[in-house]
Amino acid sequence: MATLSLRLSPHLPFPPTSTINSTSSKTNGIPPFVKYPVKTFSLREICREGKLREAFRSFGNDLTSPGHSYKPPDEAYSLILELCAAQKALSQGQQIHGHVLKSKSVADAVFLDTKLVFMYGKCGSLLDARKVFDEMLELNIFAWNAMIGACVGNDRPLGALELYKEMRMLDFPLDAHTFPSLFKACAAVEDLCSGCEIHGLTIKLGFLSNAFVVNSLVGMYSKCDDIPAAYQLFSRTSVREDVVAWNSLISAYAASGMSTEGLGLFEEMLYAGVTPSSYTFVPVLQACEEPALGKLGRGIHAIVLKSGRHLETHVANSLVVMYAKNNSMDEAARVFSEMKEKDNISWNSMLSGYVQNGLYEDALCVFSEMKILVQKPDQISLVSMLAASGRLRNLSHGMQIHAFSLKNKMDNDLLVGNTLVDMYAKCGRTDYMHFVFDRMPYKDSVTWTTAISGCARNNLPMKSLQLFREINVEKMEVDMLMIGSILLACSDLKCHSLVKEIHAYFMRRGLYDLVTENTLVKVYGDCKNINYACKVFKLIEFKNVVSFTSMMSSYVDNGLASEALELVPRMKENKIELDCVATLSILSAAADLSALRKGKEIHGFLLRNGFIIEGPVASSLVDMYACCGIVDDSYKVFSSTLNKDLPIWTSMISAYGKHGYGKVAIDLFRRLESENLVPDHITFLAVLYACSHSALVEEGKKVFESMQEEYKLKPWPEHYTCMVDMLARANYLEEAFHFVTMMKAEPTAAVWCALLGACRVHSNEKIREIAASKLMELDPVNPGNYVLVSNAYAATERWEDVEEVRSKMKGKELKKDPACSWIEVGNKFHVFVAHDRSHPESDEIKQNLDQITEKLVKGGGYVPQTKYVLHNVEEEEKVKLLTGHSERLAISYGLLNTTYGTPIRITKNLRVCGDCHNFTKLTSKYLKREIIVRDANRFHHFRDGVCSCGDFW
DNA sequence: GTAGGGTTAG
Structure with a gap:
């Protein structure tokens, strides 16, 4: 009786758990609901308030109380199943399922099974939903809809479309609730074809007047990138007064990146007098996520505030995201802090x-x-x-x-797994990275790409390639990001043939985008194939700042700094703004060429445009000024940089080293140590270099020792080279040689070079012979080495040996770089090679040089030292050869074309010869001009007849 | 029907 009356009652009465206990039902044996007025405690209310625990407990108590006589009606089951579905409470839903199975009171099995399918679908258990669905003896449209909905809601859109086919085969009539799920399924797999077919069916069945159907169709067309179709639907049907239809279309525009159109529609909507809902504001704010539309976003914020919708969590969240995407985290934080919930x-x-x-x-x-x-x-x-x-x-x-x-x-x-892989890679822990990677139950292409680039960035290029091979075995799809990571590994290996192979691989597959092209420019440059880098660069249709930077840095890395600088005006022509990474390449090119004017121009650009001078930019500026000969300006940049990182200290130490301020460099190194910074290999290289160029042998030895003992750094071949150079220059040739024999690593060609170089100044036949033969053995293709060996012989007038070396060189068709010097005057570089007559002012330059030489010989005590002429020719010829050296031509030009009182700055690609050094010293004294010469190795500041190198270079 | 997440270049 009671059950029947309850089923008929619109408000199901249930006793609250808190007030009922087993004792009360035990003591009086009367079912508790009898005790309570029907309207006060209804399961409907409990469910509407979303109180699952309360609803479930009372439900459970009723069923488990000893001697209970209560049999819940279908509606009670239905209500609680819906609540479980809404709260995705799978285990509670399963329990209710158990009760339903046991209950003998179920009147409408099809009804409750449908609810179960719905509940399982919502709770993410598609298998259970399917099981119930398959076991149903009779199917109605609700069951079909629930099952289709379950598929769509659980990422099985194809399952939903299969069910649709089954329905069509059975000729089962569809209703208005079937279509939205089907369109969602079509949208998920971007199956425009099926979508159109089902669209046809809606027209045939007359469902196109249903707003839900139309809105889901609009959504389907927009997901399938057919915005015109979406718009046509919107404009053709009579849904223009329905805010939902507007919302669907605005969402469609926002989702396909047509922000302006979406915002236009929003304006139209306001004009048509349709009141926006929170569902309108979300896509409208989404449309304002591009920083260019930030201003508009603030305007929309004002409209939101007026509407009062900012109190809704969804809308406020969208505001936060909009501001975050507009790089206005302060605004985002303000909205966030004012949120109620x-x-x-x-x-x-x-x-x-x-x-x-x-x-x-x-x-x-x-x-x-x-x-x-x-x-x-x-x-x-x-x-x-x-x-x-x-x-x-x-x-x-x-x-x-x-x-x-x-x-x-x-x-x-x-x-989470993918980000873990990346985090460990970024922290340099590839061991942990592999640990996570190997244990990931599912991997996608991002997982693989992250691992590949993680290996490449952590100097494990072979491991990267191995992973790439595994991907090809697993038939995983290769995308452009993956190609980028692989190229990174190739770049590490400096393997040009491999790069070509990968290049061909992705060309064949049509995997080509700007990022890949830019990477390729850099990678070909890294592999020393500047021709290919240029070719790829030229073929890039829409070059951006990264394309230019990649090309410039490739040029600089391959010793083509002036080609790099030539690109700067081309960037301007293409209206491409410099950013701070681009300026790094330009500064490095300027440093290579001693192009002070260009360097200063970039410094000015950075200051004018409010770039913060720190990090790599600051160290590059320090380096640029040092390479342009103005170490004081290097120090100005250094001291005005607030957050000094290790590279800027290293750059400054190296700057002092180059200019022969060895003691200052060591002082700076001590300051660095006292600031608790930990020097690295590069810092030590700079310090050792400084010691070597200032003959600070004892200090150098101490630094080298502390590097290994205190800082536990294993010396690189370059450190050994520096030490050998330092000892050999300071005429500790035997000790230098001993040092080489005691080296922990195999001596490189550079080490023998250093030793041989010193043999020219401090003659030692035994060491010279060994060094020369080792050098020829280790690096027989470098023309510079032949010149060095030949010069060493020439210094002791062993002309036969010189001839032999030269003919060997000829036989191998090796040519040495011609010596050249240049000077920047006005906006131009003036480049001279020895005995150069090509300069338009060549006659004046020569005449001026002859006059200076004559004066220096007569009154300045200049005696040409022909031992520096490394050719076996007559004495008179030697003097001629000397006076035509390129740096003298550049100096002569500088004297003619610069104002008295300003220093003359010359750059030379090779080392200065001894006679030119002497000549320049005397010139600086006799003509009272400061002359600064940067040669291949260091700087010489000539003033009043003295050089900063102390005649030691 | 609404909002938030991972891997790319110099």
């Missing part, structure tokens, strides 16, 4: 916003705040935090998040 999406939007704007520390702060406020971080929060840890190279923080993910069983998430 924050959900995980709000927190995660803030986290990812900070990460995307590079404000990693802020992201870490938000995360700890989140944990304090008991907002449980989810997988998405972890992804942001791992990304922040990786980019900060903060291994310990990254590991903490990893531990958190393990503890909370979130490590199986694909994206």
Whole structure:
């Protein structure tokens, strides 16, 4: 009786759990609902309020109370199943399923089975849904719709379309609720064909007047990139007064990147007098995510505030995201702090916003705040935090998040796994990276790409290639990002044939985009194939700043700095703005050429445009000024840089070293140590170089020792070269030789070069012979080495040996670089090679030079030292050869064309010869001009007849 | 029907 009356009652009465207990039902034996007025406690109300625990407990108590006589009606089951579905409470839903099976009171099995299918679908258990569905004896349209919905909601759009086919085969009539799910399925697989077919059916069946159907159709067309069809539907049907239709189309525009059109439609909508809903604001704000539309976004914010919709979490979240994407994290934070209710999406939007704007520390702060406020971080929060840890190279923080993910069983998430792989790669821990990678249950192409680039970035190029091979075996799809990572590995290997192979591989597959092309320019440059780099660069249709920077840095790396500088005006022609990375390449080219004017121009550009001078930009400026001969300006940049990193200290030490201020360089090194910075290999190289060029042998030895003992750094071949050079120059030839024999590593050609070079100044026949033969053995294709060997023989007038070396060189068709010097006057470089007559002012230059030489011989004490002429010719001829050296031509030109009182700056591609050095010293004294010469090795500041190198170079 | 997450170049 009671059951029947209840089923008829619109408000199902259920006793609240808190007030009922087993004793009460035990003691009086009366079913509790009898005791309570029907209207007060209804399951409907409990369910409407979403109180699952309460609903479920009362439900459970009723069924488990000893002696209970209550049999829930179908509607009670239905209500609680819907609640389980809404709250994705699978285990509770399964329990209810158990009760349904046991219950003998179920009146409408088809009805409840349909609800079960629905519940399982919503709770993500597609298999259970399918099981119930398959076992149903009778199917109605609700069951079909529930099953189709379950497929769509659980990433099985093809399953939904299969069911649709079955329905059509059975000629089962579809209803208005079937279509939206089907269109969603078509959209998910971008199956425009099926979508159109089903669209035809809706017309045939007359469902096109249904707003839900139309809106889902609009959504389908937009997901399948057929915006015109979506728009046509919108304009043809009579849904223009329906805010939902507007929303669908605006969403379609926003989702396909047609922001302006979407915003235009929004304006039209306001004009048509349709009131926007929160569903309108979300896509409209999404359309404003491009930074160019930021201003508009603020305007929309004002409209949102007027409408009062900012109080809705969805809308406020969209505002946060819009500001984050517009690089206005301050605004985003303001909206966030004023939110009444924050959900995980709000927190995660803030986290990812900070990460995307590079404000990693802020992201870490938000995360700890989140944990304090008991907002449980989810997988998405972890992804942001791992990304922040990786980019900060903060291994310990990254590991903490990893531990958190393990503890909370979130490590199986694909994206968490991928970010973990990346985080460990960025922190240089490829061992942990592989640990995570190997244990990931599912991998996608991002996983592989991340691992490949992780290996490439951590100097494991062979491992990268191995992974790439595995991918091809696994038939995983290769995309452009993966190609980029592989190219990175090739670049590491400097293997030009491999790069060509990969180049052909992706050309064949049509995997070509700007990023890949730009990478290729750089990689060909790294592999010393500048011709290919140029070819690829020329073929890039729409070059951007990265294309130009890649080409410039390839030029610079291949010794073609002036070609790099020639690209700068071409960037301007193409209206491409310089950014700070591009300026690095230009500064490095300027440094190579001693192009002070260009360097200063870039410095000015950086200051004018508000670039913060720190990091690589600051060290490049230090280096540029030093290479242009103005070490004081290097120091100005150095001292005005607030956050001095290790590279800028190293650059400054190296600057002093080049200019022969060895003691200052060592002082700076001590200051660096006292600031608790840890010097690296490069720093030590700079210090040792400085010692070597200032004859600071004892200091150099100490530094070399501390490098190994204190800092536990294993010397590179370059460090040994520096030490040998230092000892040999200071005439400790025997000790230098001994040092070479005691080296832990095999001596490289450069080490023998250093030794041989010193033999020219401090003659030692035994060492010279050994060094010369070793050099020829280790590097027989470098023309410079032949010149060095030949010069060493020439210095002791062993002309037969000189001839032999020269003929060997000829036989191998090796040509040495001709010596050349240049000077920057006005806006131009004036380049001279020895005995050059090609300059338009050649006659004046020669005449001026002859006059100076004559004066120096007569009154300046200049005696040409013909031993520096390394050709076996007559004495008179030797003098002629000397006076035609390229640096003298450049000096003569400088004297003729620069104002008295300004220093003359000359750059030479080879080392200065002894006679020119003497000549320049005397010129500086006699003509009272400061002359600064940068040769292949270092700087010489000539003033009043003295050179800063102390005649030691 | 709405919002948040991972791998690319100099």
